Amino acid sequence: MNQFITVIATIVLAPIVGGLLFGIDRRITARLQGRFGPPIMQPFYDFFKLLGKESIAVSKMQFVWIYSYLVLMIASLVCLVLQSDFLVLVFLLGFAGVSLVLGGFSTKSPYSHFGANRELLQILAYEPVLLLLAIGIYAQNGTFMVSTILSRQEPLLLSLWPLFIAVLYVLTIKMRKSPFDLATSHHAHQEIVKGITTEYSGSYLALYHLAEWYEIVLVLGVIVLFWANPIWIGLLIAFAAFLLELVVDNITARMTARWMVRLSWSVGLILGIINIAYLYIMKGVF
Amino acid sequence: MTDGMMAIAILLPVVAGFLILVIRNYFARGVVVVLTASVLIANSILFASKGPITYTPPAGFDWGTLITVLDYAILITYLVLGLKLRNRLVLIFAATQIIPLAYFEFVMKAHVEVKPAFVVDYLAVVMTLVICVIGSLICIYAIRYMRDHEEHAHLDKSRQSRFLFWLVLFLGAMNGLVFANNLVWLYFFWEVTTLCCFMLISHDKTQIALQNAARALWMNATGGTAFILAIIYLYTTQGGSSALSVQNIIGGGIHSAVMLVPVALLCYTGCTKAAQMPFQSWLLGAMVAPTPVSALLHSSTMVKAGVYLVIRLAPAYAGTYLSTAIAIVGGFTFLGTSALAISQTTGKRVLAYSTIANLGLIMACAGINTPLSIAAAILLIIFHAISKGLLFLCAGTIEHQIWSREIEDMEGLAAKAPLVTLITAVGMLSMFLPPFGMLLGKWIALEAAYKVPLAAIFFVLASALTMVFWTKWLGRLLQVMPKLGWPLEKLSPSYAVPLWTLFIGIFVIGFGIAPIYQDFIASATSNVIPGNNIIASGWASIVLAGSSTGQPAAAIQGSFPLWALYLVLGIALFLPMLFYGLKPTQLRPVYLCGEQTGGTDTDEWLAEADIKTKFILGGYYFQGTVGEKALNPWVNTVAIFLLAIMIGCGVISK
Numbered sequence: 001m002n003q004f005i006t007v008i009a010t011i012v013l014a015p016i017v018g019g020l021l022f023g024i025d026r027r028i029t030a031r032l033q034g035r036f037g038p039p040i041m042q043p044f045y046d047f048f049k050l051l052g053k054e055s056i057a058v059s060k061m062q063f064v065w066i067y068s069y070l071v072l073m074i075a076s077l078v079c080l081v082l083q084s085d086f087l088v089l090v091f092l093l094g095f096a097g098v099s100l101v102l103g104g105f106s107t108k109s110p111y112s113h114f115g116a117n118r119e120l121l122q123i124l125a126y127e128p129v130l131l132l133l134a135i136g137i138y139a140q141n142g143t144f145m146v147s148t149i150l151s152r153q154e155p156l157l158l159s160l161w162p163l164f165i166a167v168l169y170v171l172t173i174k175m176r177k178s179p180f181d182l183a184t185s186h187h188a189h190q191e192i193v194k195g196i197t198t199e200y201s202g203s204y205l206a207l208y209h210l211a212e213w214y215e216i217v218l219v220l221g222v223i224v225l226f227w228a229n230p231i232w233i234g235l236l237i238a239f240a241a242f243l244l245e246l247v248v249d250n251i252t253a254r255m256t257a258r259w260m261v262r263l264s265w266s267v268g269l270i271l272g273i274i275n276i277a278y279l280y281i282m283k284g285v286f
Numbered sequence: 287m288t289d290g291m292m293a294i295a296i297l298l299p300v301v302a303g304f305l306i307l308v309i310r311n312y313f314a315r316g317v318v319v320v321l322t323a324s325v326l327i328a329n330s331i332l333f334a335s336k337g338p339i340t341y342t343p344p345a346g347f348d349w350g351t352l353i354t355v356l357d358y359a360i361l362i363t364y365l366v367l368g369l370k371l372r373n374r375l376v377l378i379f380a381a382t383q384i385i386p387l388a389y390f391e392f393v394m395k396a397h398v399e400v401k402p403a404f405v406v407d408y409l410a411v412v413m414t415l416v417i418c419v420i421g422s423l424i425c426i427y428a429i430r431y432m433r434d435h436e437e438h439a440h441l442d443k444s445r446q447s448r449f450l451f452w453l454v455l456f457l458g459a460m461n462g463l464v465f466a467n468n469l470v471w472l473y474f475f476w477e478v479t480t481l482c483c484f485m486l487i488s489h490d491k492t493q494i495a496l497q498n499a500a501r502a503l504w505m506n507a508t509g510g511t512a513f514i515l516a517i518i519y520l521y522t523t524q525g526g527s528s529a530l531s532v533q534n535i536i537g538g539g540i541h542s543a544v545m546l547v548p549v550a551l552l553c554y555t556g557c558t559k560a561a562q563m564p565f566q567s568w569l570l571g572a573m574v575a576p577t578p579v580s581a582l583l584h585s586s587t588m589v590k591a592g593v594y595l596v597i598r599l600a601p602a603y604a605g606t607y608l609s610t611a612i613a614i615v616g617g618f619t620f621l622g623t624s625a626l627a628i629s630q631t632t633g634k635r636v637l638a639y640s641t642i643a644n645l646g647l648i649m650a651c652a653g654i655n656t657p658l659s660i661a662a663a664i665l666l667i668i669f670h671a672i673s674k675g676l677l678f679l680c681a682g683t684i685e686h687q688i689w690s691r692e693i694e695d696m697e698g699l700a701a702k703a704p705l706v707t708l709i710t711a712v713g714m715l716s717m718f719l720p721p722f723g724m725l726l727g728k729w730i731a732l733e734a735a736y737k738v739p740l741a742a743i744f745f746v747l748a749s750a751l752t753m754v755f756w757t758k759w760l761g762r763l764l765q766v767m768p769k770l771g772w773p774l775e776k777l778s779p780s781y782a783v784p785l786w787t788l789f790i791g792i793f794v795i796g797f798g799i800a801p802i803y804q805d806f807i808a809s810a811t812s813n814v815i816p817g818n819n820i821i822a823s824g825w826a827s828i829v830l831a832g833s834s835t836g837q838p839a840a841a842i843q844g845s846f847p848l849w850a851l852y853l854v855l856g857i858a859l860f861l862p863m864l865f866y867g868l869k870p871t872q873l874r875p876v877y878l879c880g881e882q883t884g885g886t887d888t889d890e891w892l893a894e895a896d897i898k899t900k901f902i903l904g905g906y907y908f909q910g911t912v913g914e915k916a917l918n919p920w921v922n923t924v925a926i927f928l929l930a931i932m933i934g935c936g937v938i939s940k
Contacts, residue, residue: 056874058768058886061700063866068858075854085844087729091720092854098719098757099858105761107768108698108889109876110903117906120757127750131732135742144733144844198877258911265747273743280739 018213053202065103072096083147115196119183125264132272177249299458323422330418340402379507400468408810423784428578430780498571509558516548550936560592563925577682585675613653617744619646622921624751658734669723676788721851768886
């Protein structure tokens with residue numbers, strides 16, 4: 001019963017937090033760009049306005065995939081709050097990503113295809129980092145369960161700081177921020193139409209935004225795990241990481257997908273591999 | 287009872303094969319195939335219900351001599367084929383088998399008698415279920431497929447009988463292979479599968495088919511050579527037949543210091559048959575054959591024999607450097623072939639690379655050699671057989687609808703053949719996403735990989751690459767124009783029965799895997815390695831018990847909530863597919879900067895000078911980065927190097 005309440009609370013509260021974070025994002029970004037910016041509540045106004053629009057579509061499967069993107073993202077977040085297996089969480093997140101990509105591919109639209117192909121490369125860039133993080137957590141805790149991370153007194157950040165840096169990459173990719181805002185961007189000046197979301201409108205686009213809100217809560221939640229005791233430090237770190245992303249977003253421009261994959265597969269993986277190798281040597285597994 | 291079951295498993299396919307060979311009538315032949323398939327399936331279920339048995343054929347007939355004679359017959363066939371095809375490599379590796387074998391028989395005057403001759407434990411039962419159930423479904427599929435295939439090729443004289451003969455014979459040889467305890471008999475069945483494989487690949491008799499079949503033959507013959515050498519080594523160093531009993535080799539009945547050399551040789555043999563890098567080219571070449579061959583080779587037979595041998599021998603090399611080396615060889619194959627799969631433009635070649643990748647994963651699991659990883663290996667064998675068998679049958683059905691194997695030609699298949707696309711899509715999703723069985727296996731593998739960190743890193747990278755090539759292909763299939771109400775296509779029962787059976791199998795076995803594991807697969811795992819830290823709690827989830835890495839005692843290491851994940855899948859995909867409908871008035875054409883020419887049913891736009899032009903979309907293949915030309919020299923060099931280290935580990939460990 002307790003778990004049930006947790007799940008319901010997550011499903012209700014996460015989008016509120018996510019929407020507010022996006023509101024803060026828009027406000028701060030505007031200030032950084034010398035504009036006044038919209039009210040913090042603007043993402044919610046946009047969301048309800050979109051819901052009220054006439055629903056038009058270019059295929060049925062488009063709806064199926066964007067809806068499954070949302071459901072799987074929620075499932076992944078539920079996995080986190082129920083303190084379940086971290087690997088299962090990563091796999092569900094991967095499935096969510098695949099759903100979004102297939103949504104993009106399910107129409108014969110050049111812009112949507114551009115975005116879908118790039119989103120796929122984004123998955124290729126972040127998925128190994130998250131899986132390496134899982135192995136790093138295992139090397140440290142001897143289990144993949146999130147519950148053990150939360151009950152552990154010594155924070156993960158101290159032993160897994162190289163992986164933390166790599167996860168910051170993932171945060172940039174998942175928040176669709178420059179230089180990795182390839183599939184679709186929040187900034188108009190560097191976008192090919194609207195990337196993977198080009199063909200979504202009205203309530204379907206609202207679903208996409210809702211999923212994005214869950215997504216940011218999930219990824220920041222993963223960052224909180226790096227300092228789970230006391231949890232307020234983890235929350236502060238996550239918020240600081242969020243603010244850092246906003247700065248990075250505004251001082252860089254979109255790079256190519258190839259560059260992103262190369263960077264993540266070289267720097268990100270080297271950080272992860274060194275980190276894990278160090279932990280293994282320290283634990284005397286070799 | 288046991289007599290009958292063994293005879294049905296091994297000899298019935300031979301008898302039925304010859305019957306099929308002489309029947310010239312399409313329907314009569316079909317009936318024989320269907321009957322044989324049904325009996326084989328029933329028989330394999332009987333094996334499962336009966337549990338482990340040992341068996342030695344009754345005295346009175348000298349089976350040993352018969353097998354020796356047939357051994358020579360097969361090897362002489364290789365020589366003849368080598369001469370006929372003028373292929374030097376086939377000749378050389380036929381000779382390297384026939385000379386040591388003759389030496390073994392005539393110079394050493396070896397007399398091999400192993401009792402029991404056959405040991406059917408739970409691992410063998412799992413294998414025979416995979417072989418008989420999935421293999422038989424593929425044979426049923428082949429009945430109609432080969433007729434369509436020949437109609438399309440406009441052959442004067444039907445060769446369907448010959449094809450089905452080798453196909454059915456293959457199942458018998460595989461059953462013998464997984465049951466055999468006598469290493470010399472195991473070698474015989476091993477060579478029969480190699481021969482069947484050659485005959486099936488070369489079936490179309492085109493230049494390219496013959497060439498690729500010859501490559502499959504010589505590569506597998508190098509494995510056969512290593513097999514013979516291992517037999518001679520065991521026999522001479524241990525002096526006697528008892529050294530040639532598989533149960534003795536893995537049961538520690540032989541002094542282990544000299545054991546690793548033959549075991550390493552046998553693992554090499556397993557690598558050739560399982561098409562591990564650098565031998566992947568024979569399995570890729572096998573793609574020229576009619577699709578039932580690919581389905582059979584990839585799902586239930588041939589390559590699975592390779593991984594079976596390596597898993598079977600796992601106790602013999604547990605805790606050695608050889609074990610670690612096998613984990614790394616397998617892990618590297620998983621990584622290398624997953625990358626190469628991204629660059630492939632032909633559907634069947636993507637499937638082939640994915641097979642090799644998953645075999646690499648299974649091989650690596652055997653090398654990691656813990657109860658957890660062996661369980662992962664066995665689960666992966668089962669689920670891979672179902673999903674890959676289904677996918678190849680889908681590829682064949684698609685080929686017979688659009689007469690092409692190219693991914694780009696499959697663009698928008700969802701509109702042309704919605705049923706096949708649905709089955710294919712589910713088959714693809716079941717290869718790499720939760721909650722399906724393949725991912726369950728991969729999950730256990732990742733949780734077990736801590737013991738060989740390098741293999742763990744290979745797994746991580748390869749999993750990400752796997753997602754890319756499946757999603758990319760799936761995206762091409764599902765791209766459709768804004769239209770509603772696609773008419774469903776008709777499938778002949780010979781296609782539909784295997785397709786739907788495997789489709790349902792994915793869900794039934796995937797959903798019920800927790801009790802199946804508990805009652806059955808756990809026993810197969812403990813046939814290989816004692817100990818079990820997988821706990822299935824009812825139907826709900828699979829939980830891994832805490833490990834022993836010297837960490838603060840963790841209650842559980844990981845948990846895979848099956849029931850919840852299937853619920854999520856149902857809510858996420860099946861609910862909207864079934865209950866969500868669009869009205870025709872809600873459809874719009876896609877955005878083309880206002881340059882589209884008309885309504886929702888056209889993909890034309892106004893190009894330069896307002897000329898109506900159809901617009902074309904293509905997939906990404908990254909040939910420059912992960913293409914065969916760019917990657918092969920590197921990965922093959924590393925693979926040869928790793929393989930040499932693997933065999934070296936066997937030699938130096940003593």
